[in-house]
Amino acid sequence: MTNSIRDIAEEARCIFIIGSNTTEQHPVIGAKIRRAKRHRGAKLIVADPRRIDIADYADLHLQHKPGTDIALLNGLMHVILREGWQDDEFIRERTEGFEELKPVVAKYTPEVVSEITGVPAEDIELAARMMAENRPGALLYAMGITQHTVGVPNVMSCANLQMLLGNMGVPGGGVNPLRGQNNVQGACDMGGLPNVYPGYQKVTDRAAREKFEQAWGVSLSDQVGLTVTEMLDAAERGDVRCLYIIGENPMTSDPDLNHVRYSLQNTEFIVLQELFFSETAQFADVIFPAASFAEKDGTVTNTERRIQRVRKAVDPPGEAMPDHWIIVQLAKRMLALGATTPDPDAPFADWEYQSWRDILEEINALTPIYAGVTAQRLDAGEALHWPVFGPDHPGAPILHVGKFTRGKGRFVASDHTSPAELPDEDYPLMLTTGRVLYHWHGGEMTHRAQGLEAMYPEALVEIHPKDARKAGVADGDLIKVASRRGEIVAKAQVTDRVEPGLIFGTFHFAESAANFLTNPALDPQAKIPEYKVCAVRVEKAGSSLDERAISE
Amino acid sequence: MINLTINGESITAPEGATILEVARMAGIEIPTLCHHPDLSNVGACRMCVVSVQGARALQTACTTPAADGMVVDTMSEDAVETRKFVLEMLLTDHPNECMTCEVNGDCELQDLVYDYGVKWPEHNGQRHQWEINPDPNPFIFIDRNKCILCSRCIRACNEIQNRDVWNFAYRGFQTKLVAGADQFMLDAGCESCGQCVAYCPVGALYDKMSIGLGRVNQITKVRTTCSYCGVGCNFDLNVRDGRIIRVTSAADAPVNGMALCVKGRYGYDYVHHPDRLTRPLVRAKWLGREAVEERIAAGEWAIFDEAKQRLTHRRPPNDAQTPIPNTQYPNTQYPNTQDLNTQLPPDTFIATDWDTALDVVANKFAETKKKFGGDAFALLASAKCTNEENFIFNKFTRQMLATHSIDHCARL
Numbered sequence: 001m002t003n004s005i006r007d008i009a010e011e012a013r014c015i016f017i018i019g020s021n022t023t024e025q026h027p028v029i030g031a032k033i034r035r036a037k038r039h040r041g042a043k044l045i046v047a048d049p050r051r052i053d054i055a056d057y058a059d060l061h062l063q064h065k066p067g068t069d070i071a072l073l074n075g076l077m078h079v080i081l082r083e084g085w086q087d088d089e090f091i092r093e094r095t096e097g098f099e100e101l102k103p104v105v106a107k108y109t110p111e112v113v114s115e116i117t118g119v120p121a122e123d124i125e126l127a128a129r130m131m132a133e134n135r136p137g138a139l140l141y142a143m144g145i146t147q148h149t150v151g152v153p154n155v156m157s158c159a160n161l162q163m164l165l166g167n168m169g170v171p172g173g174g175v176n177p178l179r180g181q182n183n184v185q186g187a188c189d190m191g192g193l194p195n196v197y198p199g200y201q202k203v204t205d206r207a208a209r210e211k212f213e214q215a216w217g218v219s220l221s222d223q224v225g226l227t228v229t230e231m232l233d234a235a236e237r238g239d240v241r242c243l244y245i246i247g248e249n250p251m252t253s254d255p256d257l258n259h260v261r262y263s264l265q266n267t268e269f270i271v272l273q274e275l276f277f278s279e280t281a282q283f284a285d286v287i288f289p290a291a292s293f294a295e296k297d298g299t300v301t302n303t304e305r306r307i308q309r310v311r312k313a314v315d316p317p318g319e320a321m322p323d324h325w326i327i328v329q330l331a332k333r334m335l336a337l338g339a340t341t342p343d344p345d346a347p348f349a350d351w352e353y354q355s356w357r358d359i360l361e362e363i364n365a366l367t368p369i370y371a372g373v374t375a376q377r378l379d380a381g382e383a384l385h386w387p388v389f390g391p392d393h394p395g396a397p398i399l400h401v402g403k404f405t406r407g408k409g410r411f412v413a414s415d416h417t418s419p420a421e422l423p424d425e426d427y428p429l430m431l432t433t434g435r436v437l438y439h440w441h442g443g444e445m446t447h448r449a450q451g452l453e454a455m456y457p458e459a460l461v462e463i464h465p466k467d468a469r470k471a472g473v474a475d476g477d478l479i480k481v482a483s484r485r486g487e488i489v490a491k492a493q494v495t496d497r498v499e500p501g502l503i504f505g506t507f508h509f510a511e512s513a514a515n516f517l518t519n520p521a522l523d524p525q526a527k528i529p530e531y532k533v534c535a536v537r538v539e540k541a542g543s544s545l546d547e548r549a550i551s552e
Numbered sequence: 553m554i555n556l557t558i559n560g561e562s563i564t565a566p567e568g569a570t571i572l573e574v575a576r577m578a579g580i581e582i583p584t585l586c587h588h589p590d591l592s593n594v595g596a597c598r599m600c601v602v603s604v605q606g607a608r609a610l611q612t613a614c615t616t617p618a619a620d621g622m623v624v625d626t627m628s629e630d631a632v633e634t635r636k637f638v639l640e641m642l643l644t645d646h647p648n649e650c651m652t653c654e655v656n657g658d659c660e661l662q663d664l665v666y667d668y669g670v671k672w673p674e675h676n677g678q679r680h681q682w683e684i685n686p687d688p689n690p691f692i693f694i695d696r697n698k699c700i701l702c703s704r705c706i707r708a709c710n711e712i713q714n715r716d717v718w719n720f721a722y723r724g725f726q727t728k729l730v731a732g733a734d735q736f737m738l739d740a741g742c743e744s745c746g747q748c749v750a751y752c753p754v755g756a757l758y759d760k761m762s763i764g765l766g767r768v769n770q771i772t773k774v775r776t777t778c779s780y781c782g783v784g785c786n787f788d789l790n791v792r793d794g795r796i797i798r799v800t801s802a803a804d805a806p807v808n809g810m811a812l813c814v815k816g817r818y819g820y821d822y823v824h825h826p827d828r829l830t831r832p833l834v835r836a837k838w839l840g841r842e843a844v845e846e847r848i849a850a851g852e853w854a855i856f857d858e859a860k861q862r863l864t865h866r867r868p869p870n871d872a873q874t875p876i877p878n879t880q881y882p883n884t885q886y887p888n889t890q891d892l893n894t895q896l897p898p899d900t901f902i903a904t905d906w907d908t909a910l911d912v913v914a915n916k917f918a919e920t921k922k923k924f925g926g927d928a929f930a931l932l933a934s935a936k937c938t939n940e941e942n943f944i945f946n947k948f949t950r951q952m953l954a955t956h957s958i959d960h961c962a963r964l
């Protein structure tokens with residue numbers, strides 16, 4: 001996020017949510033937004049293909065078709081420019097590329113956009129006016145924007161809109177992606193990516209490479225590594241022989257699970273660190289029992305780039321150990337075997353960490369944006385949002401104040417492009433995926449939390465009454481949903497939360513995970529699969545009475 | 553800025569603050585029950601009454617704005633007598649159950665009754681006999697007999713969570729805290745965040761999963777960050793005898809304050825689930841049949857029953873009415889069901905020891921690296937691990953295995 005949760009909740013005069021089921025996926029932020037709307041009078045606009053919970057609180061719900069975000073955003077910008085509502089001073093002083101944006105946006109009249117998105121033209125006019133009249137405004141988005149083949153242009157279009165309105169670098173403004181997992185932000189910050197070292201220092205950058213070579217005492221490649229989807233392809237070909245996975249479950253969370261299964265089966269040696277015997281565990285060769293968040297010490301980074309402590313409260317069960325202990329043990333053994341021989345004089349060649357604090361010190365030394373994130377400051381209760389460039393640097397709850405990190409903010413205009421796979425004669429419905437309030441991702445944790453499981457014990461597929469009638473399906477019936485890649489059986493929930501032609505499924509339940517159906521087509525830059533749109537067909541698989549027979 | 557006198561002390565305060573806020577800023581305590589600093593003030597309980605010079609009656613400090621030149625006495629005889637009366641009235645319709653109450657030692661009413669030396673009134677008049685735990689919500693326990701009608705839960709739901717589930721129904725002695733139109737909570741739009749429990753000053757609302765598991769003087773609280781989504785809520789894990797028995801809000805949590813969602817507040821029991829993996833597992837083929845047979849015979853290793861793990865994964869949903877049973881912790885016994893002499897498929901998982909399992913992996917990695925180089929490795933980091941763990945995993949990838957093929961499921 002460019003801004004903090006607090007300034008958005010307390011100072012935004014308009015909140016625009018696009019592609020985020022905020023009250024179910026980031027419930028505490030969702031509650032704060034509901035509060036801003038109801039008790040402070042902030043305007044709330046929600047753009048989502050489904051009538052999600054937060055849409056019921058909105059001043060305006062733009063129910064656009066999945067995969068039409070660019071058209072919608074361009075339409076909003078079209079109206080803003082037509083009416084002269086843009087922030088000319090901000091555009092002149094802080095941005096570049098505005099002239100190139102204009103002709104692209106000019107094509108997207110409300111009528112054209114209405115045709116593409118299904119949103120009434122007058123709602124587009126109204127939304128643009130609301131945004132213009134209520135500044136500063138914050139834009140929030142999540143996977144509904146990124147999980148598309150046009151994920152990157154989607155994000156850039158969000159930034160275009162906010163720059164046009166001058167909503168950047170101010171409290172209550174910003175472009176704010178809500179990160180899913182509790183430490184997704186930290187995993188990226190710490191170099192859990194194939195193209196960058198910790199702190200987004202590029203592996204292709206010579207200075208960065210030399211810095212880490214000197215620190216770790218080895219020579220390092222300047223070639224970008226494989227992304228998760230590329231890894232699975234390489235594993236299938238036999239090029240990748242060893243897969244080492246910590247606490248992830250690609251066998252429920254990746255697209256096109258049948259393909260994932262085939263890749264994992266083809267991998268010679270898989271090492272997994274996990275809390276439970278997950279779906280992925282079935283393919284592992286060695287499984288290390290890991291400690292949960294309540295059983296270890298360290299830090300995590302939230303969606304607003306704030307670093308916070310996790311603290312050990314209980315011992316891990318049996319012989320389970322924290323992940324950091326396991327990695328260190330392996331590294332020491334590898335050193336003993338001579339698998340790598342780092343220069344012993346390099347300052348961080350060795351693996352002699354006594355605790356998480358020693359690791360944090362190495363992070364401070366090698367990661368400029370975390371340079372001042374010290375254990376002492378965290379324990380003293382300081383609020384540290386990276387970048388924190390040194391021990392005296394205060395950090396930055398709001399980014400791009402007065403100046404963009406890269407100098408000038410750049411408008412990059414995009415045109416609407418259809419999703420990779422659209423409904424056709426054989427697969428006439430569109431499937432979009434997501435999560436529900438009571439479950440979490442592959443459900444490894446929440447299926448084992450008894451109250452949560454009691455609240456939402458089985459997979460449901462949302463389908464509009466019209467489509468249900470066509471398929472002869474009643475509420476609670478079992479339906480078979482099939483795509484070109486696979487099929488699942490789940491219980492139908494007949495509801496007008498979805499529009500006719502659209503169905504919605506989750507991947508919380510391994511046996512009916514929507515990811516058997518999803519399309520692995522990737523955004524060419526971000527390499528994020530298109531979870532949010534694929535073509536499917538449905539048929540009745542049995543009435544609710546047969547359910548027992550199937551789930552046995 | 554204004555100047556006023558409280559208990560003879562002259563105080564400078566910002567305009568617009570209430571007497572209560574000014575007093576607390578100056579370190580002067582005024583007792584309250586219906587007031588909470590996060591919520592709007594309703595002036596319902598009259599616990600906070602104070603004498604103001606020149607005013608005809610006592611004033612409720614939580615709703616009365618401080619004014620320039622005001623002279624306030626927080627401990628006047630009048631005020632103290634009124635508070636005692638308020639407490640006595642509350643006790644005439646309150647069970648005398650502190651001995652067994654979940655919030656004994658953590659109850660605002662109990663503390664005030666103690667401070668003001670009020671006796672529990674013996675009388676044969678009417679006390680309420682509401683049904684205990686009448687609501688099937690799996691997380692929230694209700695005992696209306698303990699409710700003091702302070703409306704904090706109502707305001708928490710309305711102002712913090714914005715669900716408007718709770719309100720008061722009926723009149724006089726019949727006044728009752730109800731969900732929706734006297735419905736079950738879930739039917740009234742509750743999303744089980746438990747904010748109402750967190751703001752209840754007494755034991756009328758409590759966390760169902762924690763009933764009977766420990767009271768405030770029996771637990772230690774450990775402040776930590778939630779393991780679910782990226783909001784980064786902080787809360788206190790309540791630990792007793794090595795088990796997490798409850799999650800409680802931490803008023804000073806920087807991101808979320810008292811607010812939590814259903815997963816953060818009630819989704820912690822997976823930590824102690826019997827399915828947790830407790831020993832390193834290695835497929836028999838990487839150990840050699842002889843070693844496996846020998847060490848199993850010696851009782852050091854065991855066969856891991858994979859099929860059983862998969863079956864226990866999904867359980868039938870609990871009957872929401874019955875309290876959720878404690879799961880036994882931890883299950884370190886691995887069944888040794890298969891007859892070794894008849895078969896030991898090479899894919900059988902063997903529960904081994906750390907040294908063996910780590911050696912298997914280190915040897916395999918070292919050998920693969922030697923033969924095929926860094927390109928033969930791919931690593932998936934975790935969005936559920938700490939920064940420190942992700943950092944050394946990244947170091948392991950690049951320094952030890954000489955590849956940059958590390959990614960995680962952030963894109964997913």
Ligand code: SF4
Nearest residue numbers: 709742743745746748
């Ligand atoms: S749990 Fe949350 S939503 Fe439910 S009644 Fe309490 S405050 Fe309201």
Ligand code: SF4
Nearest residue numbers: 699700702703705752
């Ligand atoms: S349940 Fe608790 S918070 Fe709600 S009115 Fe009764 S005493 Fe107050």
Ligand code: FES
Nearest residue numbers: 586595597598614
């Ligand atoms: S605390 Fe002031 S009236 Fe209740």
